Amino acid sequence: MKNKEELKSLVEAVTSAKSYEGNYGYRITDTSATLSHVDESDRQQAPADYLEFLSEFGFGELDAAFHLDDGPEKYSTVCGREIEGYEGIYVFGGNSSDVLYAFDAKNNWQIVEVSSELDEVDMLASNFSDFILERLRYIKSLVEKRAVV
Template sequence: MKNKEQLRLLVDAVTSSEDYEGNYGCRATGTDATLSSVDESHRQQVPGDYLEFIAEFGFGELDAAFHLDDGPERYSTICGREVEGYEGIYVFGGNSGDVLYAFDAENNWQVVEVSSESDGVDVLASSFSDFILEQLKYIKSLVERRAAG
């Protein structure tokens, strides 16, 4: 996983904040449970940096602006039905609004955003490592603004 020390500092900065109210930090203990909702044909391709992150740094609600699930879930399972064009979408997190963060298994496991306000998915990053670094920087800035405010 890229930027491990920087990720650790960002997670620590958020979770040690005076205003922190999340439940972040439960760690994934085994890939079988983590990948239980991933189709058998896709399990070997789930990004290693994602699996390493939730094993080392954990999952849960880091902030109202971001939560990380304990494993990817098919988008169709969350919706309760198959959605054309979303067959390879595996949701791994989101925010307290209507935004979901997911992997697109059909497109090199890029990180995408799924929102009820758009008609498709928006590519956010080519890797989980790049995505999580930017997400944690953003959350830290929100925490700092709240503390100053």
């Protein structure tokens, strides 16, 4: 996993803030259980940096702007029905509004954003390491802004 020290620093900055109310930091110990909702044919390609992050830094609600689930779930399960074109989408997190973050297993496990308002999938990052670093930087900036108010 890239940028491990910066990731650690960002997680600590957010979780140690006075206004922190999340429940972040539960760590996975069994990657096979973590991937239990991923189709067998897709499991071997699951991003190692994602699994390493869950093992080392954990999952849970980091902020209202971001929560990370304990494993990816098929989009069809989350929304309650099959949607054509979303077959390889596995949701792994989101925010407190209607935005979900997911892997697109059919496109090299890129990170995508799924929003019910947009009714489309937008590519955010080519890998989990880049995505989580950007997300954590953003959340830290939110926490810092709240501290000033």
